[in-house]
Amino acid sequence: MDFKGFDRPGRQGGGDIRSVKVMIAGGFGTGKTTMVRSVSDIRPLTTEETLTQASAGVDDLIGVADKSQTTVSLDFGKIGLNDSLMLYLFGTPGQERFWFLWNGLFKGALGAVVLVDTRRLASSFRAIEEMERQQVPFVIALNVFPDSKDFPAEEIRDALDIPAHIPVVSFDARDRASSRDVLVALIRHLKERSAVAVEPR
Amino acid sequence: MSAPRRPSDPSGLERYYVLTRGRSGPGGAAAGLDVATLVVSRPGPVPGLQHEHEEIVRRCREPLSVAELGAHLGLPFNILAVLLSDLLDAGRIEARDPIPAHVAGRGPDLALLEEVLSGLQRL
Ligand SMILES: Nc1nc2c(ncn2[C@@H]2O[C@H](COP(=O)(O)OP(=O)(O)OP(=O)(O)O)[C@@H](O)[C@H]2O)c(=O)[nH]1
Ligand SMILES: [Mg+2]
Numbered sequence: 001m002d003f004k005g006f007d008r009p010g011r012q013g014g015g016d017i018r019s020v021k022v023m024i025a026g027g028f029g030t031g032k033t034t035m036v037r038s039v040s041d042i043r044p045l046t047t048e049e050t051l052t053q054a055s056a057g058v059d060d061l062i063g064v065a066d067k068s069q070t071t072v073s074l075d076f077g078k079i080g081l082n083d084s085l086m087l088y089l090f091g092t093p094g095q096e097r098f099w100f101l102w103n104g105l106f107k108g109a110l111g112a113v114v115l116v117d118t119r120r121l122a123s124s125f126r127a128i129e130e131m132e133r134q135q136v137p138f139v140i141a142l143n144v145f146p147d148s149k150d151f152p153a154e155e156i157r158d159a160l161d162i163p164a165h166i167p168v169v170s171f172d173a174r175d176r177a178s179s180r181d182v183l184v185a186l187i188r189h190l191k192e193r194s195a196v197a198v199e200p201r
Numbered sequence: 202m203s204a205p206r207r208p209s210d211p212s213g214l215e216r217y218y219v220l221t222r223g224r225s226g227p228g229g230a231a232a233g234l235d236v237a238t239l240v241v242s243r244p245g246p247v248p249g250l251q252h253e254h255e256e257i258v259r260r261c262r263e264p265l266s267v268a269e270l271g272a273h274l275g276l277p278f279n280i281l282a283v284l285l286s287d288l289l290d291a292g293r294i295e296a297r298d299p300i301p302a303h304v305a306g307r308g309p310d311l312a313l314l315e316e317v318l319s320g321l322q323r324l
Contacts, residue, residue, distance in 0.1 A: 017264045019299045020317060021237040039324075042269075076236070076268045081320025088237040088266055088299070108235055110302045110317070137302075180324050187318045190302055194311050 021088040023106055026115030027123025031143040031173035032091040033075045039179040040077025111137040111186050118148045121159055139189050140168040141182045234282050236268040237299040243292060253284055258293055
């Protein structure tokens, strides 16, 4: 890590750097961590959140220090888009019972990618419902595993009940370019929505 | 870049208690902190700060997201938010929230989306 900002006293440290964030959601084991790792510029980091910690006040914790604790992790990655704009990616925890930890996490996100394992469609139902409930714009990314059957995307769209204007794309979460293409599909989708929104009535 | 460290035993909780002086959640300035909020220190000397506060000021001479900072320091979000709130109140750091695609009342930010798109396409 360098501290070059320190050598530029005329300027507020990194004064013009901005950030945007995109969430990577989806069911248990659908490839969220893999995708965040494959597209990130930095060695991706994981923060572990102690469950009792996040739900209770610190004061309450001293008394329960010996209680067994669950930790869940939040993966994140970072992509430098240009000199002054950073994209942060956050993978949501797969286990639904931990979602409450990240209430508000979708606030301020550009949108989300919902990963789907076509062998286990149902595992992503809840994630899709959650995006709809929180009104987060999203695209569906079908993560192709070696033994995934080759379903046409349209069949999956039907099964997941995804409206026609939401893109459904196939990809390989282990591949950087493939994961990048999913992000491109999301941003294009956001632009289209915006274009519709600003059209004069 | 140091590996994330985690307190490996329950005494971690006591450490948090000491760090936050028993305060249980971010208040005031830090209430709106997001994991993708960028934190950057204001230029100036850092003497007289509690160790963890000093560490934050030192690491944020270049803008760093709250999530990265938490991973580097081995602190959960809630605890880190309390410390950041102290530093915000003391004017030692600035915090900049992620830019949403839509700003209420201002409509969609097409220029921003275009900028993100061309950045991704250059990868
Ligand atoms: N063949 C193949 N394997 C994959 C792909 N993506 C992920 N995997 C593997 O699938 C397993 C689960 O991937 P993860 O990235 O951990 O999934 P996750 O969504 O983060 O899982 P949870 O956080 O537990 O919900 C890992 O063993 C990966 O190596 C893919 O595109 N192709
Ligand atoms: Mg994971």
